[in-house]
Amino acid sequence: MPAPASTPEADILVRPLIAGLHLFRRIPLDLVALVARLSIAGVFWQSGQTKVEGWHVTDNALYLFENEYRLPLVDPWIAVHLAALAEHLFPVLLVIGLASRLSAFALLLMTLVIEIFVYPAAWPTHGTWAVCLLLVMIHGPGRLSLDRILSRSRRDGRG
Numbered sequence: 001m002p003a004p005a006s007t008p009e010a011d012i013l014v015r016p017l018i019a020g021l022h023l024f025r026r027i028p029l030d031l032v033a034l035v036a037r038l039s040i041a042g043v044f045w046q047s048g049q050t051k052v053e054g055w056h057v058t059d060n061a062l063y064l065f066e067n068e069y070r071l072p073l074v075d076p077w078i079a080v081h082l083a084a085l086a087e088h089l090f091p092v093l094l095v096i097g098l099a100s101r102l103s104a105f106a107l108l109l110m111t112l113v114i115e116i117f118v119y120p121a122a123w124p125t126h127g128t129w130a131v132c133l134l135l136v137m138i139h140g141p142g143r144l145s146l147d148r149i150l151s152r153s154r155r156d157g158r159g
Contacts, residue, residue, distance in 0.1 A: 033135060033142035037100065040132040041091035044107055048087025057084050069118045086110055094136070097145020104136040 051061035057080050065076035065083075074082075087110075090103040108130060115126040141147050 029139060030142035030144060033139055034144050036132040036135045037094045037097065037141055037145075040104075040107065040129055040136075041094040043129060044087045044110075045091040048084055048091070051080060051084040051087065057081055071113065071117055083110070094141075097141040097147050098150075100141035100145060100147050101137050104133040108133040108137070 051057055061080050061084070062076060065071070065080040069079070070076075071079050086106060090107050093099050093103040094107075111126050111129050111133065115123060119126075
């Protein structure tokens with residue numbers, strides 16, 4: 001069946017729409033990766049900050065791990081310390097773009113644990129986190145990262 005002939009009225013609507021869609025392809029993946037890294041790092045950093053005072057895990061954080069989160073097979077004292085460490089270390093690595101894929105993977109595992117064992121009804125939020133983390137895992141951190149600088153210097157024989 002042949003395609004319907006376009007009309008001038010349809011062209012007035014369709015051509016700008018198609019032109020607008022082509023503009024989306026011009027959004028640099030490096031910019032998207034940077035926004036994904038910074039925004040998800042902010043989420044986990046802020047969560048980590050609620051667990052500590054100075055260099056110590058708070059009693060409130062330990063209470064939550066003992067009574068609300070109750071992860072299977074992991075002692076609450078160990079879990080709260082590992083969570084606090086992960087929520088500070090991996091976001092910093094994401095912000096500077098060092099070991100980005102590994103950091104994103106670690107935070108994705110943490111997200112899955114939170115989703116499965118702690119707050120399963122929060123899947124829309126966790127899904128949003130997962131998309132940011134998966135983007136970094138799949139496409140890398142982008143040009144604005146230490147990973148890129150280090151890989152370039154190794155490739156050029158400077159590392």
